[in-house]
Amino acid sequence: MKKKCMLQIMLVLSLIMYIGISPLHYVSAQETTAPSWVTSVDYVALGDSLAEGMDHQGKIGDGYTDYLANKLSEVGLLSSFTKQFAVSGYTTVDVLNDIKQNVAKETAEGKTVRMQEAIKEAEIITITAGANDVLSHVEVDALKRTLKFNETAIQKEIEQVGRNLSEIISVIHSINPKAQVYVMGYYNPFPHLSKDIQPLLSQLLDGLNKAISMTAQMPNVFFVETADAIAKDYKNYLPNPANIHLSPAGYEVTAKLFWDKVVETFPIVPVDGITIQPISKNALMLSWIPVSHDGTTVTYDVYRDDVKVTSLPMVTLSYTFSDLNANQTYSFCVKAVDEHGNESDPYLSISYQIAEDTPLFTDINGHWAEAYIKQAIENGIFNGYTDGTFKPDNNLTRAQAASVIVRALQLKNRSTEDNAFLDISGYAPATQADIMAAYSNGLVRGQNGYFKPTNNVTRAQLALIAWRVLEQGVDTKDFSSSLKHPFTDLGNFDNETIYAISALADLGIITKDEATFRPNDAATRADTAAIISLLIDYLQQ
Structure with missing residues (x-):
């Protein structure tokens, strides 16, 4: 039987060679x-x-x-x-x-x-x-x-x-x-x-x-x-x-x-497939783009100097190293592994040296929110840009603001709904999850089933989100109905928004250096870094 099978195999191979098909x-x-x-x-x-x-x-x-x-x-x-x-x-x-x-x-x-x-x-x-x-x-x-x-x-x-x-x-x-x-x-x-x-x-x-x-x-x-x-x-x-x-x-x-x-x-892997953002003299954040795959489960194996440091789920696209030495060159790589154990080839790799006295960002020195920005970066709340800037005066969309808040507070989605809004399905699954986590925790509400993710978040909306966080952990009775309104430009807003801004100002989370709050202005990255950093400090007291 074995000889017959072997002869059949040899016959097939001979036929393949004869007709010129490899x-x-x-x-x-x-x-x-x-x-x-x-x-x-x-x-x-x-x-x-x-x-x-x-x-x-x-x-x-x-x-x-x-x-x-x-x-x-x-x-x-x-x-x-x-x-x-x-x-x-x-x-x-x-x-x-x-x-x-x-x-x-x-x-x-x-x-x-x-x-x-x-x-x-x-x-x-x-x-x-x-x-x-x-x-x-x-x-x-x-x-x-x-x-x-x-x-x-x-x-x-x-x-x-x-x-x-x-x-x-x-x-x-x-x-x-x-x-x-x-x-x-x-x-x-x-x-x-x-x-x-x-x-x-x-x-x-x-x-x-x-x-x-x-x-x-x-x-x-x-x-x-x-x-x-x-x-x-x-x-x-x-x-x-x-x-x-x-x-x-x-x-x-x-x-x-x-x-x-x-x-x-040939640029087999996109040149910006993996990037490094310095955080401090001994820390940096490694970020990478999502992998494409046919399976349902992917993990990212992160290596430093050929030593595996951690495995992360597919929704995580960054990792912070905090025990690095200045003036030493490190090699980092990320390998994607699917549910069947198939490993990406090629993988993403990058080398980096943390230099002494390198400024965190080139555009925050002397900025009014410099300290808050540094704190937000160190806490993994914000990322900078690959060109070494933070762009503190750039605006945030409502989708970005939701992601920042959820990441800062490590909130989980409490809702059983797949999607509460009609206009966020085009976003990445991780962003949709952040918006749903903010929604299910009562921080955002939307309007008529729409979240309007591309709209800039206003200073009033950001304050309202921060106050809703505090309401879950602060006895609001401490704020009497006689709470003073420190700003002169809140007259057209609803009572909840006015109360939220006033309470945050009373707590020192919003500064009262000026007579106006400019509630309709778009909230900047610096505004958001400051409010979130002060909010976290207050909650940790």
Whole structure:
């Protein structure tokens, strides 16, 4: 029975090899289960038989483009891949003409795609073209292992290859200026020929690759050198002396060279995916963007200097380190792990050195709320901006104010309703949860089922929220009906708002330095930091 099964397997594999279909299967980005921060890309391969995937036996299968697509998919980077526009025997002239004529090809799914449409959608484009231009001037006798060519004609052709490739890339960028283009340098296709010929072959190869590499001087263009890697083990990578195409092993090596260049040059993870905000001389806050994932549960594993510090739930996107030393460089990273144990690859990482006497923010020195802002930051109530500022005079929306209050008081949602308001469903789940926590604790009420999250929170509304917090822990009988109203501009407000502002002023949570309160003005980040800090101080007495 075992022998029969083994024979069936061998038969299937032999059939696969015979018809030129590789057993390699690359998984699309949609099937990837590992959490990921990467930005998915559309990959288009252009060029000749190396791009199409002709092997050393003359069969079309998986070339370097397929292996590269597979690697892009493994890390969740691949959205789509097409090599329909790569054709065996193509020259640079053929590639250029196809782009200009906007040729149509049919995908494996039976969908017709035009070349310019594919280029327009692509983030990554690879090009392998130029060898066939030059080989048209070469005569090879595989049996005698000899080679004949017209050196002058080849030199002119090499120069034309450089011009054609530059025009190809110019046309590509006129269609899609943001596409990253990776151009392949060629290897020696005749390493089995006489040693006497090899120096001249090397000279011609260097000339061709130099012409190709000149395109890397153009924006978003990168040259991928392959000659040395293939030459190191040409008997394995070019096993058929009568065929200039690579073996699967050779294509894998070439794909790795492309992948290394992509990792080096392509913004796989958003540049602002992980940020650091200094809090004090020995503390900082690490923040990161949410991961994308297919599962239902994700945790963030936070590391410092390769040591795991904590695991956090998916709704938490920051962590504060408070035991750091000044003038010491630390490395931090965040890895996302889903419910099945699949770990993000790549992960987010950043290094940072806390310098001596570095100001907390560049725009709060001497500000009237400087002390309150520092206190709010240290308590994790507020974050600064990545440019090193706090922007104390910026306004807060009602949604932002709800999140700040809930975070400051560590309030939980007491409601059994999924959503009490009709206009907050477009917000992140964490923000919706904060608004519902503020609502269920009686701090905000909304109007006719609407919260109006994008409206600026006013100074009067902020005071009312603060007073509702106090009402739950303070005996309001301590404030008699004869409570003085210290401000002259509260006449048009309801009794609860007037009482709230007056009581907070009496407690010192609102200052009475001026005769007016400006209740209709938008509350600033500085106003909010001051009121919340003073409110927490009062509650802790």
